Amino acid sequence: MAVTTQQFEGTDILEQKIESPFVAVLRRFARHRLAVASTVVLGIIVLMAVAAPLITAYDPNYNVPRDKNLPPSWEHIMGTDYVGRDVFARLLYAGRISLGIAFITVFFSDALGVVIGVISGYFGGWLDALIMRTVDFMLTLPLLPILLVLITIFSPSIKLLVIVLVLTGWVSSARLIRGQILSVREREYVEASRALAASDPRIMFRHLLPNTIAPIIVNVTLGLSGIIITEAALSYLGFGVQPPDASWGNMLQAVDQTVLNRYAWQAFFPGFAIFLTSLCFNFIGDGLRDALDPRMKL
Amino acid sequence: MVTFLIRRFFQMGLVLLLSTIVVYLILSFVPGGPLDNLLQNTDPRTRPSQADIQRQMKAMGLDKPWYLQYVTWLAGDTWLDTIGLEEYAGTRKGIIRGDWGESYKLERNRPVLEVIGRRLPDTLRLMITATVVSLVFAIPLGIYSAVKQYSKLDYLLTSFSFLGVSLPSFWFGLMLIAATLAFQRNGLFYFPPGDVLAIRSYTVPGLGVVEAKSVTDRILHLVLPVTVLSVINLAGYSRFMRSSMLEVLKQDYVRTARAKGLRERVVVLKHAMRNALIPLITIFVGTIPNIFGGALITETIFNYKGLGFLYIQSLGQRDWPIVTAFLLINAILIVIANLIADILYTVADPRIRLD
Numbered sequence: 318m319a320v321t322t323q324q325f326e327g328t329d330i331l332e333q334k335i336e337s338p339f340v341a342v343l344r345r346f347a348r349h350r351l352a353v354a355s356t357v358v359l360g361i362i363v364l365m366a367v368a369a370p371l372i373t374a375y376d377p378n379y380n381v382p383r384d385k386n387l388p389p390s391w392e393h394i395m396g397t398d399y400v401g402r403d404v405f406a407r408l409l410y411a412g413r414i415s416l417g418i419a420f421i422t423v424f425f426s427d428a429l430g431v432v433i434g435v436i437s438g439y440f441g442g443w444l445d446a447l448i449m450r451t452v453d454f455m456l457t458l459p460l461l462p463i464l465l466v467l468i469t470i471f472s473p474s475i476k477l478l479v480i481v482l483v484l485t486g487w488v489s490s491a492r493l494i495r496g497q498i499l500s501v502r503e504r505e506y507v508e509a510s511r512a513l514a515a516s517d518p519r520i521m522f523r524h525l526l527p528n529t530i531a532p533i534i535v536n537v538t539l540g541l542s543g544i545i546i547t548e549a550a551l552s553y554l555g556f557g558v559q560p561p562d563a564s565w566g567n568m569l570q571a572v573d574q575t576v577l578n579r580y581a582w583q584a585f586f587p588g589f590a591i592f593l594t595s596l597c598f599n600f601i602g603d604g605l606r607d608a609l610d611p612r613m614k615l
Numbered sequence: 616m617v618t619f620l621i622r623r624f625f626q627m628g629l630v631l632l633l634s635t636i637v638v639y640l641i642l643s644f645v646p647g648g649p650l651d652n653l654l655q656n657t658d659p660r661t662r663p664s665q666a667d668i669q670r671q672m673k674a675m676g677l678d679k680p681w682y683l684q685y686v687t688w689l690a691g692d693t694w695l696d697t698i699g700l701e702e703y704a705g706t707r708k709g710i711i712r713g714d715w716g717e718s719y720k721l722e723r724n725r726p727v728l729e730v731i732g733r734r735l736p737d738t739l740r741l742m743i744t745a746t747v748v749s750l751v752f753a754i755p756l757g758i759y760s761a762v763k764q765y766s767k768l769d770y771l772l773t774s775f776s777f778l779g780v781s782l783p784s785f786w787f788g789l790m791l792i793a794a795t796l797a798f799q800r801n802g803l804f805y806f807p808p809g810d811v812l813a814i815r816s817y818t819v820p821g822l823g824v825v826e827a828k829s830v831t832d833r834i835l836h837l838v839l840p841v842t843v844l845s846v847i848n849l850a851g852y853s854r855f856m857r858s859s860m861l862e863v864l865k866q867d868y869v870r871t872a873r874a875k876g877l878r879e880r881v882v883v884l885k886h887a888m889r890n891a892l893i894p895l896i897t898i899f900v901g902t903i904p905n906i907f908g909g910a911l912i913t914e915t916i917f918n919y920k921g922l923g924f925l926y927i928q929s930l931g932q933r934d935w936p937i938v939t940a941f942l943l944i945n946a947i948l949i950v951i952a953n954l955i956a957d958i959l960y961t962v963a964d965p966r967i968r969l970d
Contacts, residue, residue: 454633459904459945461911462926466938469930470644546783550912553785554927572789574808578800581793588786596781
């Protein structure tokens with residue numbers, strides 16, 4: 318009997334499907350309940366922003382002076398603001414701008430950071446030294462004051478906001494990627510592809526980069542959370558998205574003590590959207606970190 | 616140690632020089648030059664006279680050829696005749712000798728350093744209080760949740776730190792103001808929602824009449840901004856303390872201490888905690904530039920007229936000398952703070968050798 322059991326086990330192993338790395342990551346991610354919930358919530362937020370015209374009939378910039386400062390009701394589920402615009406409609410359209418800026422900024426700053434980091438880590442030598450000293454220097458600059466002064470000089474707009482955030486944002490991801498590249502640079506498969514006469518770019522972007530993808534993904538997710546808050550703060554201070562365009566940050570710009578005293582909901586909803594979105598990105602980042610590499614620390 | 620210090624000082628000088636170049640470059644990007652705003656001022660009460668403009672141009676070295684402008688701004692022009700450039704010699708001392716120029720608009724013709732100096736005490740009060748409060752809570756919380764890892768409180772703290780890093784400080788501040796206004800409206804105890812000091816005396820239920828500009832007045836005004844700053848800091852600091860403590864608790868000497876039969880209290884507080892505090896130097900020293908810079912956003916929300924508020928204000932008014940001074944002082948403090956951190960590390964931990 319013992320023999321047959323062993324045979325069964327043998328066939329089991331042969332017939333068992335090998336789990337692809339992607340499925341394995343998904344399975345581990347699914348165990349992080351908060352991360353899964355955050356993905357769902359974030360999905361809803363993004364969908365609502367994208368489908369804004371289908372969800373609300375109100376124009377985000379159409380003001381009805383007669384209906385200003387209305388409390389939340391069935392007609393205006395989040396009330397109206399100080400010139401009579403529907404807060405819910407503005408929130409949805411603002412989501413497009415805020416989320417759009419966040420995705421574009423993080424995409425470009427991480428892409429730039431990855432390219433610079435890979436080059437720095439792979440070639441080493443004086444180039445690496447130069448890049449890393451630049452990174453060190455940029456990290457010593459006071460970030461927020463510099464952002465503000467640059468935006469003031471070139472007069473604020475969405476395009477400028479993205480450019481400035483990208484130019485200051487690549488630094489930390491470049492440093493992270495460089496460290497990762499250094500740790501895989503001396504592996505055997507790199508030597509093997511070099512023996513096969515692979516070119517430098519091929520080794521860098523076909524062999525090294527895919528092996529550092531896990532920390533990049535986590536870095537991107539956490540970066541999104543940070544950018545959502547930074548953009549909101551800059552727009553709140555008047556240095557980001559300019560009215561009449563709505564962003565979650567600049568919706569709070571007109572909020573003063575009178576508004577807070579009598580119509581506090583006008584301040585509550587946009588800020589809560591920022592908070593919730595940022596929180597979702599943080600939880601997803603945490604879940605991805607656990608799922609992609611349980612030993613990894615960032 | 617001496618070689619390290621010499622090398623470090625050399626690096627420091629280099630970084631500072633680079634910072635001045637960056638700041639000067641930023642200013643040169645101002646469309647129409649840094650004096651543009653001054654020239655366009657048509658308000659009869661504040662319009663600068665020709666003499667004012669000449670003086671500002673001299674102060675920034677704009678009357679000189681381009682290769683001398685930065686040098687004049689940095690080191691002045693009193694010494695230019697000694698190197699054979701008599702025609703450009705003047706009376707400027709340059710920023711390295713304390714000549715930082717004068718405010719254009721906010722406080723016309725007052726030296727920038729004086730304007731900054733006057734705002735500094737309020738910012739120091741706010742930032743030092745906030746830092747102390749957050750450390751006082753963060754250190755015990757971090758230690759406790761590391762010692763009792765995976766306990767209820769540890770989970771609570773982890774969730775709290777997630778909330779803390781995702782919380783936009785300006786929204787949190789606005790909500791606090793809304794809450795305190797609601798309290799005030801309903802005749803309950805409340806905290807003043809803005810400003811550094813009150814102009815007139817006011818009554819707070821449960822506390823009686825608060826005299827304007829008294830110590831009580833000052834403290835009441837500090838409560839809300841300090842709360843915002845501390846809650847935001849606390850999230851990061853306590854996580855930092857927790858991971859530092861977890862790292863130390865794994866060390867051999869902690870096991871040795873336990874094996875000797877020391878009480879857990881002694882092991883944790885004496886052997887582990889002291890070492891776990893070392894990485895906190897980074898945080899502690901990192902706050903030095905922040906303490907000077909104030910909290911741009913928090914000061915703006917609470918109308919707290921410190922340095923952060925001044926910076927935003929001078930950007931709005933295009934008062935470039937103040938902007939420049941703020942950026943430069945910030946950069947200098949960051950560089951000095953880094954040096955202090957390095958030195959403190961060697962003092963606190965003999966295992967770290969620096970040469």
